[in-house]
Amino acid sequence: MKIGIGIFLSLLTFQSVLAQKPSDFTIVFQGQAKVNVPQFERESITNLFGTVLGRTIESHEDHDLVWFDGGGFLKLAYHSDDMVIPPSQFIKSMQLGLLVPSSEYEKVMNAIKSSGAKPVLPEVEKYQDHSNFYYFHAPGGQIFRIVNSITTMPKTGEGYVYDAERAQKYGADEYGMKKYIFAFLKRGPNRDFPKDKANELQNAHMQNIIRLANEGKLILAGPFFGDGDLRGIYIFDVPTLEEAKALTETDPAIQAGSLVMELMEWYGAAALMAIPEIDRTLVKKSIID
CATH class of the missing domain: 3.10.180.10 (2,3-Dihydroxybiphenyl 1,2-Dioxygenase, domain 1)
Structure with missing residues (x-):
């Protein structure tokens, strides 16, 4: 017995409707x-x-x-x-x-x-x-x-509850995850700057962080406590290591050799993309004031 494709699909649709229970x-x-x-x-x-x-x-x-x-x-x-x-x-x-x-x-x-x-x-x-x-x-x-x-x-x-609109906005895959570029900021070879120069360099470093965040490229950044060689982290929302490298090279501290950067691809929660929006509601005083 032959059934037309349209009729067959209609039957499948009808059966699926009947099959759905409360x-x-x-x-x-x-x-x-x-x-x-x-x-x-x-x-x-x-x-x-x-x-x-x-x-x-x-x-x-x-x-x-x-x-x-x-x-x-x-x-x-x-x-x-x-x-x-x-x-x-x-x-x-x-x-x-x-x-x-x-x-x-x-x-x-x-x-x-x-x-x-x-x-x-x-x-x-x-x-x-x-x-x-x-x-x-x-x-x-x-x-x-x-x-x-x-x-x-x-x-x-x-x-x-799955929110398809938000998942698309944040670039989430079916597991609620996405790829980021994770950057480790490490102590560089050039650290002996006069105090005024070191302060100027730190201010320029922070200004660059804010710029990258405002451009939507940098999702999260922050220093580690202590005085070890590992100084802080960046998490970039960019597709490639090459693009992340180009962004890190705009950092005055990297340019001066005060910091060096190690980059790695990282698979993490897409919910991290909400951090910048939330952060704006929590800041009472600018960190560079």
């Missing part, structure tokens, strides 16, 4: 929160989060913990009716956001709608556009919104 959904809750729920709603709310959305539920005598991708969890504490706020008052309370990757957003939204969970104020225009957000009341009244997120991608490991 536990396959990627639903991220960032942090922890506690929600008070009427005791009589316990079965309904565990059905929503456990059966409909496929979340792992850890049951205790008077509460449940609902676990989400990314390590966040929701504590559902069960009380008598007079101990919780009426459902009509939840519109005034905090709304809890659940991040869902774009590829799964429609499926998760439809699963919630099919469960019977009530939408929030469907007559209000703000809540009618479901392309990016869908607001709903969980049993008991608490308002949740699912967020159509382009950066929350399918799970890659327990407790971690």
